[in-house]
Amino acid sequence: MSNEKIKILIVDDQPFIRSLAERILKEKNYATAHAHDGKEAIEKVEAESPDLVLMDIHMPGTDGISALKHIIKHTPDVPVIIMSGDADVHLAVDAMKHGARDYLTIPFNNDELIMEVERALEETKLKREVRRLKRLVGQSSDLFELMGYSNLIRHLHEQIATVAATDFTVIIYGESGSGKELVARAIHHHSPRADGPFIAVDCGSIPETLIESELFGHERGAFTGAVDRKKGSFERAAGGTLFLDEIANLPKTMQSKFLRAIQERAVERIGGAGPIDVDIRIIVACNKRLDELVVAGAFREDLYHRLNEFVINIPPLRKRKDDLIYLAKRFMDETSKELRKEVASISDEALQILLDYDWPGNVRELRNTIRRAVLLCDNTIEPHHLTALTSLDSLPMTPEINLDTLEQVPLKEIVRSAAAHVERNVIAHILQKTDGNKSQAARIMQIDYKTMLSKANHYGLNEHRK
Numbered sequence: 001m002s003n004e005k006i007k008i009l010i011v012d013d014q015p016f017i018r019s020l021a022e023r024i025l026k027e028k029n030y031a032t033a034h035a036h037d038g039k040e041a042i043e044k045v046e047a048e049s050p051d052l053v054l055m056d057i058h059m060p061g062t063d064g065i066s067a068l069k070h071i072i073k074h075t076p077d078v079p080v081i082i083m084s085g086d087a088d089v090h091l092a093v094d095a096m097k098h099g100a101r102d103y104l105t106i107p108f109n110n111d112e113l114i115m116e117v118e119r120a121l122e123e124t125k126l127k128r129e130v131r132r133l134k135r136l137v138g139q140s141s142d143l144f145e146l147m148g149y150s151n152l153i154r155h156l157h158e159q160i161a162t163v164a165a166t167d168f169t170v171i172i173y174g175e176s177g178s179g180k181e182l183v184a185r186a187i188h189h190h191s192p193r194a195d196g197p198f199i200a201v202d203c204g205s206i207p208e209t210l211i212e213s214e215l216f217g218h219e220r221g222a223f224t225g226a227v228d229r230k231k232g233s234f235e236r237a238a239g240g241t242l243f244l245d246e247i248a249n250l251p252k253t254m255q256s257k258f259l260r261a262i263q264e265r266a267v268e269r270i271g272g273a274g275p276i277d278v279d280i281r282i283i284v285a286c287n288k289r290l291d292e293l294v295v296a297g298a299f300r301e302d303l304y305h306r307l308n309e310f311v312i313n314i315p316p317l318r319k320r321k322d323d324l325i326y327l328a329k330r331f332m333d334e335t336s337k338e339l340r341k342e343v344a345s346i347s348d349e350a351l352q353i354l355l356d357y358d359w360p361g362n363v364r365e366l367r368n369t370i371r372r373a374v375l376l377c378d379n380t381i382e383p384h385h386l387t388a389l390t391s392l393d394s395l396p397m398t399p400e401i402n403l404d405t406l407e408q409v410p411l412k413e414i415v416r417s418a419a420a421h422v423e424r425n426v427i428a429h430i431l432q433k434t435d436g437n438k439s440q441a442a443r444i445m446q447i448d449y450k451t452m453l454s455k456a457n458h459y460g461l462n463e464h465r466k
Contacts, residue, residue, distance in 0.1 A: 009033045010035070013056065038062030038063055053079070081102045179314055235278060350383050
């Protein structure tokens with residue numbers, strides 16, 4: 001990072017000291033910002049995320065020690081150098097005890113100030129790099145643990161390692177429940193931005209009227225209900241990664257604004273006075289091919305080409321049966337521990353049912369299935385604990401069930417499965433009629449929007465996420 005990109009916040013109630021420090025720092029090409037007391041310093045640290053704070057210890061109102069405590073607690077990665085006109089060792093010790101990187105006595109000379117600033121910045125850089133490397137090592141094994149150890153997942157991991165070190169925009173394709181956000185997080189944690197924030201936005205779960213505010217933020221009073229200033233996801237992801245899940249659900253009106261934001265690396269809040277620069281990496285995910293949506297006229301071609309720098313395809317669970325067995329046993333062990341039950345195995349017959357099933361809901365559906373089976377069984381998962389898989393798809397749309405095909409299944413389970421099957425088919429039918437618009441589907445079925453989202457997620461009906 002060049003000095004021009006490093007911002008140092010100077011906090012002092014005396015304009016002369018602020019001007020002196022600013023002149024010295026600008027000679028070394030550092031960017032600067034000012035605050036006249038501890039309260040303003042706290043506000044500017046939270047709003048502007050400076051790389052270092054140079055702060056006087058004696059100020060009216062909120063003093064330097066109080067502000068130091070707050071900054072260290074809420075933004076521990078921002079180093080603070082305390083200044084004071086008192087050559088008091090006790091003050092220095094107190095400041096260091098509360099997290100100050102160093103202590104300078106006023107008046108200070110140019111070389112002394114620059115030396116302390118560079119030392120603090122280098123120390124912070126090294127600490128972040130150590131954390132990144134630790135996270136990198138840990139994340140490699142974590143991703144395998146979460147998704148499996150098959151050759152397909154190993155290839156996926158190689159793709160992640162290849163692109164993570166760059167700032168390429170990535171499109172992740174995968175079916176619902178296949179782990180698109182897991183892959184996005186792995187890319188972030190492997191990247192030089194690992195110490196920055198990872199902000200995930202589900203484009204399908206936000207009403208169209210709120211998506212602009214969610215992405216770009218708004219100023220107080222910008223519209224009815226905007227009682228406070230709000231930072232958008234772009235700003236909150238500054239220095240890190242912004243992940244947009246189900247990007248195909250981004251309204252056409254927002255696609256052009258989104259394209260402009262990523263091209264200019266700047267956003268403007270609703271009601272804002274001007275653009276705000278943002279330094280972020282973009283990762284998007286979709287369960288449909290964006291190039292096909294471009295041909296269909298549902299997605300902007302220029303936005304597609306801007307996003308299409310690197311593509312990762314996540315294989316569905318049905319194509320990696322080795323992972324299925326591993327994941328089923330892992331979910332069984334986790335749920336057994338959670339429920340404090342001694343469920344030790346899955347019978348061969350039950351395992352064959354798991355292997356024969358297509359898993360339209362992928363890993364998410366497998367996890368729910370195993371959790372339910374562990375709850376129902378004693379110490380071994382048997383076929384009748386997988387009724388949702390063995391009977392649900394054979395049930396008709398109406399409650400007229402051929403009981404001859406459901407022998408040995410409790411009546412309560414037959415009724416539950418029939419009701420679930422009917423509910424799923426009805427919801428799927430309505431979503432097809434509304435072209436995936438969940439808000440409209442919720443109104444037709446007279447249920448609230450959150451219930452609609454929950455049921456669509458439960459039944460794996462997230463092909464459309466509006």
